[in-house]
Amino acid sequence: MDRIRLVGGTALDGTVRIGGAKNAALALMPVSLLTDQTVSLTNCPDLADIRTMAALLEHMGVGVSLNDATSSAGRVVDLNAGSLKDTTAPYDLVRRMRASILVLGPLVARHGQARVSLPGGCAIGTRPVDLHLKALEALGAEIDLREGYVHARVKGRLKGARFEFPKVTVGGTENALMAAVLAEGETLLDNVAREPEIIDLGRCLQSMGADIEGLGTPTLRVRGVASLSGTRHAVVPDRIETGTYALAAAITRGRLTLTGTRLELVESLVDHLRRAGVRVNRADGGLEVDARGAPVVGVDVITEPFPGFPTDMQAQWMALMATAEGASMITENIFENRFMHVPELMRMGADINIHGGSAIVRGVSRLSGAPVMATDLRASVCLVLAGLAAEGETIVNRVYHLDRGYECLEAKLAACGAQVERLSDRKPA
Ligand SMILES: CC(=O)N[C@H]1[C@@H](OP(=O)(O)OP(=O)(O)OC[C@H]2O[C@@H](n3ccc(=O)[nH]c3=O)[C@H](O)[C@@H]2O)O[C@H](CO)[C@@H](O)[C@@H]1O
Numbered sequence: 001m002d003r004i005r006l007v008g009g010t011a012l013d014g015t016v017r018i019g020g021a022k023n024a025a026l027a028l029m030p031v032s033l034l035t036d037q038t039v040s041l042t043n044c045p046d047l048a049d050i051r052t053m054a055a056l057l058e059h060m061g062v063g064v065s066l067n068d069a070t071s072s073a074g075r076v077v078d079l080n081a082g083s084l085k086d087t088t089a090p091y092d093l094v095r096r097m098r099a100s101i102l103v104l105g106p107l108v109a110r111h112g113q114a115r116v117s118l119p120g121g122c123a124i125g126t127r128p129v130d131l132h133l134k135a136l137e138a139l140g141a142e143i144d145l146r147e148g149y150v151h152a153r154v155k156g157r158l159k160g161a162r163f164e165f166p167k168v169t170v171g172g173t174e175n176a177l178m179a180a181v182l183a184e185g186e187t188l189l190d191n192v193a194r195e196p197e198i199i200d201l202g203r204c205l206q207s208m209g210a211d212i213e214g215l216g217t218p219t220l221r222v223r224g225v226a227s228l229s230g231t232r233h234a235v236v237p238d239r240i241e242t243g244t245y246a247l248a249a250a251i252t253r254g255r256l257t258l259t260g261t262r263l264e265l266v267e268s269l270v271d272h273l274r275r276a277g278v279r280v281n282r283a284d285g286g287l288e289v290d291a292r293g294a295p296v297v298g299v300d301v302i303t304e305p306f307p308g309f310p311t312d313m314q315a316q317w318m319a320l321m322a323t324a325e326g327a328s329m330i331t332e333n334i335f336e337n338r339f340m341h342v343p344e345l346m347r348m349g350a351d352i353n354i355h356g357g358s359a360i361v362r363g364v365s366r367l368s369g370a371p372v373m374a375t376d377l378r379a380s381v382c383l384v385l386a387g388l389a390a391e392g393e394t395i396v397n398r399v400y401h402l403d404r405g406y407e408c409l410e411a412k413l414a415a416c417g418a419q420v421e422r423l424s425d426r427k428p429a
């Protein structure tokens with residue numbers, strides 16, 4: 001298994017190009033199941049999760065072509081579900097990636113049936129999908145759970161309905177929206193997620209002919225249409241990748257220009273960074289993060305649905321706070337088990353105490369390098385950030401987590417001065 005080796009202590013300086021958002025692309029790829037015409041996604045990131053979604057769709061008979069990122073449109077993925085042969089998402093693919101559940105809504109909306117393996121829990125929490133299923137039931141789908149699978153079916157078309165999510169859910173909103181666009185009549189979805197990835201999904205659906213109002217607000221009004229056309233759509237920039245590199249600049253007390261992204265996508269993080277003493281400004285085609293010469297001070301964080309501070313940035317923020325002046329409290333509100341990085345940060349010399357859903361972090365003057373590993377994507381990248389700032393050598397194990405969400409991580413960091421390399425155990429062919 002590959003590992004990442006870092007020697008910390010270099011202030012990063014340079015430019016990082018931010019890619020398309022993993023979490024947007026994972027919702028946009030299943031959109032192809034809603035039409036028999038081609039859906040082309042530009043600015044698509046080249047990540048393990050994208051290849052897993054491609055494999056899942058191919059298993060169903062969707063034609064998928066992943067084109068290399070040679071054009072100005074970045075990597076382009078063409079998807080065509082004109083000759084679907086299977087409406088099953090098997091356990092072997094779903095267990096590799098929870099976002100596989102996002103095929104459920106489109107399958108039942110256009111094909112009247114779906115059999116999708118239940119994703120189960122994961123390292124960060126139990127992560128039920130009950131609200132995905134309740135929303136689809138409200139639209140008239142008959143749902144049955146058997147042998148670890150969700151069996152969904154509808155006679156004729158789904159029917160527009162009103163559904164209020166008792167809790168904000170990103171995936172639940174995406175599934176309900178993709179189902180509602182082909183339902184008969186009007187659907188009102190209340191208390192929906194407002195993440196940029198939802199807006200991106202909505203815009204893509206609109207470009208295919210869907211009638212959606214309220215994107216970016218807590219209520220979506222959808223008037224169902226009989227069919228949708230193909231489209232060409234650019235995936236929104238990855239706000240979590242943006243935030244992660246912003247924190248790479250901050251934790252090394254360096255300076256990075258982030259291109260291909262937008263400050264609006266990371267406003268809550270930018271607000272926290274500025275309060276911590278880091279300068280963040282708009283730059284041509286992105287933003288500039290400058291922490292040179294500034295003492296970084298402790299700032300509390302509470303994770304919340306967008307536009308609040310993202311749970312997917314919590315671990316990275318903790319790495320920064322571990323090196324800040326003073327104490328800070330980090331409260332995780334979205335997932336019940338998202339502090340798995342804490343013991344590893346402590347092995348690197350961080351001073352952290354957990355009290356229920358909050359962690360008190362007292363900054364230390366210097367972390368020290370160590371062999372570490374994490375059980376999920378953002379926890380892993382938080383250890384990379386810690387390693388960039390630590391004295392001496394850090395080896396981050398289980399790099400496959402990083403490959404789910406960060407394209408060319410070590411190359412992007414190395415180009416800005418980081419001492420980082422991938423150690424591969426694979427023997428050359
Ligand atoms: C592929 C993708 O886009 N993943 C993101 C998505 O995950 P995902 O869509 O799985 O996250 P949700 O927004 O659905 O989860 C939010 C909370 O709602 C709970 N819940 C969710 C659905 C449900 O049916 N019942 C229920 O109780 C979850 O357990 C969690 O506590 O949003 C999360 C929250 O911003 C991010 O951390 C993930 O990176």
Ligand SMILES: C=C(OP(=O)(O)O)C(=O)O
Pocket residue numbers: 023097098099312377378405
């Ligand atoms: C939690 C994440 O992804 P997923 O929902 O696919 O597990 C993430 O991107 O941080």
